[in-house]
Amino acid sequence: RSRRLAARALARGARQGALSTAAAQLPAAADVVVIGGGIIGTSVAYHLAKRGGASVLLLERDQLTSGTTWHAAGLMVTYGSLSETSTEFRKYTKELYSIVLPEETGLDAGFKGVGFVELAATPNPNFNRYAGDVTDRLSEYRRVAAYNRHLGVDVQELSPREVQDLVPLCHIDDVLAGFYVPTDGRVNPVDATAALAKGAKLHGAKIAEGVAVADVETREVVSDGGGRHREVTAVLTGCGRRVEAQKVVNCAGMWARDLGARLGVAVPNQACEHYYLITDTMEGVDPNWPVVEDPENFSYIRPEGDGLMIGLFEGDPAPWGPVPENFSFGEIQPDWDRITPFLEAAMGRVPETLNAGMKKLFCGPESFTPDGAPLLGEAPELRNFYVAAGMNSVGILTGGGVGKLMADWVLDGAPPADVDVTGVNVDRFQPFQATRRYLTPRATETLARVYRTHYPDMQPETSRSARVSPLHATLREQGAVFKDVSGWEGADFYAGDAAAADAYAAARTYTFGRPGCWKAWAAEHDAVRSAAALIDMSFMxxxxxxxxxxxxxxxxxxxxxxxxxxxxxxxxxxxxxxxxxxxxxxxxxxxxxxxxxxxxxxxxxxxxxxxxxxxxxxxxxxxxxxxxx
Ligand SMILES: Cc1cc2nc3c(=O)[nH]c(=O)nc-3n(C[C@H](O)[C@H](O)[C@H](O)COP(=O)(O)OP(=O)(O)OC[C@H]3O[C@@H](n4cnc5c(N)ncnc54)[C@H](O)[C@@H]3O)c2cc1C
Missing domain, CATH: 3.30.70.1400 (Aminomethyltransferase beta-barrel domains)
Structure with missing residues (x-):
């Protein structure tokens, strides 16, 4: 409630101060129009304005942060990603919130460098049905730590006792190690957005609240050679104003898919229920404890006021929608039956929480994508229409880096040479992957996987067989075990016959060592080298x-x-x-x-x-x- 009041106060203050809400004051034209005033749209506007050379207008349907941003838990973590691009986003964002924005704007973004610990624990038998070995988490996090160190993140491996020294109430019997980044911590998402908005204004951007974009105007362009493409020309607001725009950036959060769909642009993001619980005051809680992630119990824990916040990325999540157009500072009715087993497991990490009262069980929507990476860049269907959405619950902690990348991409017409955008480019998905039938189960599975062990050859279970080759039945008869290849079913290896393939899939476990199909792969390699092979490449x-x-x-x-x-x-x-x-x-x-x-x-x-x-x-x-x- 206090976060919501703060967000509303921010919006009120903004209205009374420099930020304009009156549609009547909208300019007739802007070089770049940013749609949406969450952390992402505000960061994009800030970075566009800071680079200069283009007039920037941000249009927010209601009030800044009113979509998802206002209720984020605010984890600001640089550990954990095996993507260089995402890790660089995180490092840049932490510096932006902790140093750059306060200096530039005089506003505190609410960053607290209390540290962060990722726990590697033995498998929770109730949840971790894929585990091949009790030390799999440790194997994974040692790999992640090595890679993150290579990218300049100061990750230290702690013993269970050292974890308990940092967080004395933490139960450590099943803990194998902790992975600690002393300078990570948490941030206040509303304050960070306010600082970005002020920075954007200081650099010359205009921000208008209470102005929804109802449509984006486009025109068809025919080239001399006869080729045709569409490009944006203007945005039309809900209050009937037309603002000419050279470029438009869709930062509409969980509304981004529908906004894109109206223009024929595929934006595969799906809102899901997302939970945290806040306890009453607890004896012995120190507000300077680090944030602790406990993936084996699908949870994270951090101090909140005089108690604790216990957040979930539960293994059995639920999609949410359709998203109402007027959903502002909104909450979702919690599904107690579904969430209780996960809450109980999470609270077991700090057993004192089981005796504490509960201040609030919060459920709000967050957008997830089919592969857990964001949707960024120029839409292949529509020139000069850019997307920055689908944040998979790391929109706050990557928001600075996302905004910087997008500003460069929009202003230069191409991403910067030193950023690998292959894994975040919105064009990596096909339109069928933005259909509800494909997207809803797959994006929900993305949320389920956030805290699972990330085995190298792990396969998605939902939305399979969206595309099959004409040879599919033949391959299956020959014992193919299939894997997901951009929505296609590709033969991963041959188990002997269809019954053996089914048995393999049913009993499948994963490993960081050699997978069970190793010998089958070896036989195929031998066949290719010593004889010949026919390989089905229909997915190309x-x-x-x-x-x-x-x-x-x-x-x-x-x-x-x-x-x-x-x-x-x-x-x-x-x-x-x-x-x-x-x-x-x-x-x-x-x-x-x-x-x-x-x-x-x-x-x-x-x-x-x-x-x-x-x-x-x-x-x-x-x-x-x-x-x-
Ligand atoms: C419970 C919970 C905990 C979380 N914890 C964390 C965390 O610890 N760390 C972290 O990094 N992330 C966290 N997240 C995720 C984070 O909150 C989101 O990734 C982030 O806020 C998304 O920002 P956004 O700008 O994309 O979307 P939003 O904040 O939803 O912003 C989109 C904006 O677009 C506006 N809009 C929509 N349509 C239009 C239109 N047609 N015209 C004009 N405006 C429009 C909306 O009003 C809205 O304000 C959490 C999320 C939840 C739900």
């Missing part, structure tokens, strides 16, 4: 590039000469103007002006957009047809 992306200029276009994009008369397949790369790799492809000249381009599954829409955009920009007479399936 395939495009026909046809027309008088098809060869010229491909030779412009590829490193190799692909338009010569030598028969065969050319393995080559699409490079951009900076000489960086855009896609790894093969090109086959099928006939004179008819080429087949094959790219990997995850680069499907990236390669396609790259082809189409260059065909249009260079006025090449060439059409691109997706012939994948």
């Amino acid at each position: 992306s395939k495009f026909r590039v046809v027309g008088a200029d098809a060869g010229k276009l491909l030779n412009r994009l590829c490193t190799a000469d692909v338009a010569n008369d030598t028969p065969g397949i050319t393995y080559t790369q699409f490079l951009n103007e900076g000489g960086r790799l855009e896609a790894d492809v093969t090109v086959t000249r099928v006939a004179g002006d008819d080429f087949l381009v094959v790219a990997t599954d995850t680069a499907h829409r990236h390669a396609e957009a790259h082809l189409r955009r260059h065909a249009a920009a260079g006025a090449y007479s060439a059409s691109v047809v997706d012939v994948t399936a």
